Amino acid sequence: MCPVPERYSIMSTARTLVTPKSLIRPEVLALSAYHVPPSSGFIKLDAMENPYGLPAELRAELSQAMSEAAINRYPDASAFLLKEDIRRLTGLPDGMDVLLGNGSDEIIQILAMALAQQNAVLLSVEPSFVMYKMIATFCGMRYVGVPLAEDFSLDLKATLVAIEREQPALVFLAYPNNPTGNLFDAEAVKQIIQASPGLVIVDEAYYAFASDSFIPLLSQFNNLLVMRTYSKLGMAGLRLGFLAGPTEWLSQFEKLRLPYNVGVLPQLVVRKLLQHHDVLLSQAAEIKLERTRLLGNLAHIEGIKTYPSEANFILLRVKRATDIFEGLKQRHILIKNLSGGHPALNDCLRVTVGAAQENDSFIAALKDTINQLAQG
Numbered sequence: 215m216c217p218v219p220e221r222y223s224i225m226s227t228a229r230t231l232v233t234p235k236s237l238i239r240p241e242v243l244a245l246s247a248y249h250v251p252p253s254s255g256f257i258k259l260d261a262m263e264n265p266y267g268l269p270a271e272l273r274a275e276l277s278q279a280m281s282e283a284a285i286n287r288y289p290d291a292s293a294f295l296l297k298e299d300i301r302r303l304t305g306l307p308d309g310m311d312v313l314l315g316n317g318s319d320e321i322i323q324i325l326a327m328a329l330a331q332q333n334a335v336l337l338s339v340e341p342s343f344v345m346y347k348m349i350a351t352f353c354g355m356r357y358v359g360v361p362l363a364e365d366f367s368l369d370l371k372a373t374l375v376a377i378e379r380e381q382p383a384l385v386f387l388a389y390p391n392n393p394t395g396n397l398f399d400a401e402a403v404k405q406i407i408q409a410s411p412g413l414v415i416v417d418e419a420y421y422a423f424a425s426d427s428f429i430p431l432l433s434q435f436n437n438l439l440v441m442r443t444y445s446k447l448g449m450a451g452l453r454l455g456f457l458a459g460p461t462e463w464l465s466q467f468e469k470l471r472l473p474y475n476v477g478v479l480p481q482l483v484v485r486k487l488l489q490h491h492d493v494l495l496s497q498a499a500e501i502k503l504e505r506t507r508l509l510g511n512l513a514h515i516e517g518i519k520t521y522p523s524e525a526n527f528i529l530l531r532v533k534r535a536t537d538i539f540e541g542l543k544q545r546h547i548l549i550k551n552l553s554g555g556h557p558a559l560n561d562c563l564r565v566t567v568g569a570a571q572e573n574d575s576f577i578a579a580l581k582d583t584i585n586q587l588a589q590g
């Protein structure tokens with residue numbers, strides 16, 4: 215064996231100590247990591263997942279296809295066939311293309327990386343999806359959040375003033391919005407697109423549960439792009455999102471997409487599932503029915519205010535949100551506690567619409583918790 219040369223053995227003492235604090239960008243040090251709580255053993259109503267499994271025949275078809283997949287090979291880097299399927303199913307207007315992301319989170323990151331010139335601004339509304347701010351920050355864009363009105367509708371005037379003042383390179387609007395669940399007024403969104411000097415991304419993560427979309431308007435505005443994900447439609451575990459818009463823009467963003475960001479198995483399984491799109495859409499229809507039923511049940515519980523939803527979750531305002539959240543947890547039900555985050559969400563909870571039995575368990579546990587809190 216070779217002896218370790220002398221100069222290596224003294225190096226560690228001679229060098230000044232490198233720490234994360236001395237080396238990592240201050241804006242990264244200041245971030246807190248996106249927190250995902252452990253959920254094993256819980257009825258999981260915290261993350262807008264589709265509660266339903268797939269029919270047995272479809273599962274068998276998937277197993278067969280996966281067993282034959284060439285996982286020793288890199289995936290098709292352009293994911294050509296998958297993109298064709300998405301284009302067709304989404305009904306993209308002519309001249310529009312798609313960019314695929316490992317979840318739509320990755321697409322937000324690609325956009326921010328591409329547009330993060332010195333002093334460039336990413337603007338969104340608040341409260342909304344927290345990743346806009348987080349990704350802006352770690353990609354070196356300045357984030358500006360414009361408060362929504364008290365009923366969580368767009369404050370159009372304030373938003374237009376902020377756009378004029380900040381000249382954002384990138385505007386994100388979640389349509390429907392997360393975590394509030396409402397669809398913004400489409401005319402107001404159009405005015406924002408019109409007034410924006412940069413790109414506007416309409417984030418349609420919940421399109422499957424909503425009554426409106428900006429996809430048909432893509433060809434009307436040259437600064438509009440629409441982002442979607444299949445996560446909320448039943449494929450959260452596969453990680454696939456896409457951005458739809460003019461090729462002129464997407465071909466630039468393509469340069470930042472890592473070549474194999476969508477693996478062999480996600481490409482294959484998403485394609486199979488899109489061939490059975492009707493199964494997923496009927497599950498979404500079921501979730502919408504459950505959403506109506508859940509809203510009805512919640513309306514009968516005193517001290518709870520619900521907000522209208524075009525998504526697969528419901529925002530609630532309660533008394534003592536954190537106590538209720540903890541009470542539900544003790545009863546093995548996991549929802550999202552939004553209290554203590556954005557001030558407009560004080561005493562707010564967000565519950566994902568689950569399967570009928572899960573929703574019933576949630577309602578029963580909620581009533582039980584409220585009764586217990588009233589007594590003690």
Ligand SMILES: *Cc1c(COP(=O)(O)O)cnc(C)c1O
Pocket residue numbers: 316317318319320343388391392417419442443444445450453454455
């Ligand atoms: C869930 C969600 C996303 C991200 O979904 P992915 O799983 O990363 O595709 C994006 N935007 C909004 C508004 C969401 O709620």
